[in-house]
Amino acid sequence: QKEVEQDPGPLSVPEGAIVSLNCTYSNSAFQYFMWYRQYSRKGPELLMYTYSSGNKEDGRFTAQVDKSSKYISLFIRDSQPSDSATYLCAMTKTGGGNKLTFGTGTQLKVEL
Amino acid sequence: DTAVSQTPKYLVTQMGNDKSIKCEQNLGHDTMYWYKQDSKKFLKIMFSYNNKELIINETVPNRFSPKSPDKAHLNLHINSLELGDSAVYFCASSPLATSTDTQYFGPGTRLTVL
Numbered sequence: 001q002k003e004v005e006q007d008p009g010p011l012s013v014p015e016g017a018i019v020s021l022n023c024t025y026s027n028s029a030f031q032y033f034m035w036y037r038q039y040s041r042k043g044p045e046l047l048m049y050t051y052s053s054g055n056k057e058d059g060r061f062t063a064q065v066d067k068s069s070k071y072i073s074l075f076i077r078d079s080q081p082s083d084s085a086t087y088l089c090a091m092t093k094t095g096g097g098n099k100l101t102f103g104t105g106t107q108l109k110v111e112l
Numbered sequence: 113d114t115a116v117s118q119t120p121k122y123l124v125t126q127m128g129n130d131k132s133i134k135c136e137q138n139l140g141h142d143t144m145y146w147y148k149q150d151s152k153k154f155l156k157i158m159f160s161y162n163n164k165e166l167i168i169n170e171t172v173p174n175r176f177s178p179k180s181p182d183k184a185h186l187n188l189h190i191n192s193l194e195l196g197d198s199a200v201y202f203c204a205s206s207p208l209a210t211s212t213d214t215q216y217f218g219p220g221t222r223l224t225v226l
Contacts, residue, residue, distance in 0.1 A: 008152075032211050043116070043202055043217030044155070051212065086153055092211040097167050098143065100215060102155040 003027055006089055006103030015112055019076040023089035023103045026070065030091040030101070033065050035074045038086045038105070047087075048074065079110045115139050116218035118203050124224045125193055132189045133221045135203030143167075144186040145204040145215065146178060155202070161186055162209040190223075198225045 006023045013019055021035075032051045036044035048063040050056045056063045064073040072091075076083055089103040116137045125131055137144060145168070146158040160168035161180040175191045186203060200220045206213040 038153075041220075043204075043219050045217065046214050049212075049214065088153075088155060094211055096211055097160060097162075098206055098209045098211055098213050098215070099157055099160065099168050100147075100155075101157075105153040105155075107153075 001026070002104070003030075003101055004089065004091060004103040007106055008104050010107040010109060012109045012111060013079055015079060015081060015110055017079050017110070019079050019083070019108060019110075021074040021076075021087050021089075021106050021108070023072050024070055025072075025091060027093070028067070028070065029093040029096075030070075031094050032092045033063070033072050034090045034092075034100070035061075035063060036088040036090055036102075038088060040085075044088055076108075079108075081110050081112060084109045116203055116205055116216050118201075118218040118221050120221060121219065122222050122224075124226065126226055127193055127195060129193050130189070130191045131193060131223070132187055133201055133203075133223075135186045135188070135218060137184055137203075137205040137216070137218075139205055139207075139216065141205040141207050141216075142183055143206045143209045143213070144180065144183075145206075146186065146188050147202040147204060147217075149200040149202060149220070151199070159186075159188075160209065167209055193225045195225050198223055 035048040038044040062075040086105045088105045159178045203218040204215040
């Protein structure tokens with residue numbers, strides 16, 4: 001069983017929809033949580049980063065962390081076709097040498 | 113003004129060959145990484161170097177050998193290539209090796225072993 005589980009999708013939504021992407025993890029040593037976006041044939045790029053339980057908002061994106069449930073989410077409001085990509089959750093442990101442990105990624109397609 | 117660059121972008125080779133992938137970053141970062149992304153898009157760390165010193169070495173066959181000639185470069189040499197080595201290999205860098213440092217990824221090298 002992987003340390004970080006993520007629904008692989010694919011997920012297809014109409015333009016303007018609210019998208020919810022989720023990850024669960026098993027090791028409470030994970031303290032820092034990120035969401036990366038990866039377009040086809042490109043490298044991952046950091047979208048959101050948070051280290052405490054609660055919500056963090058950046059434009060149309062909201063990252064949510066619930067450490068007690070070991071559950072993180074990314075919400076995308078007013079989704080656009082340009083949001084079509086694979087979304088990867090990732091996390092690190094304190095003192096782990098910045099070793100990113102990734103979820104398996106969720107492929108999202110936003111259709112016109 | 114590419115931040116993290118990799119060469120080559122595509123690599124097609126026969127089983128048993130030896131090949132190298134090169135990575136360079138111009139961000140002035142101290143720490144560099146190699147990741148492997150399999151056909152199901154699962155991304156897993158292989159190695160990390162901080163200021164030319166190996167600090168993360170995951171359970172990777174010893175056919176894979178990273179080399180960091182200086183802080184801005186991290187190369188990956190693979191001996192005796194196997195079919196299972198086919199994947200996309202990503203290089204990344206971060207300012208330091210602390211858990212909160214953002215990692216910046218290169219465009220990837222798509223390796224196909226025939």
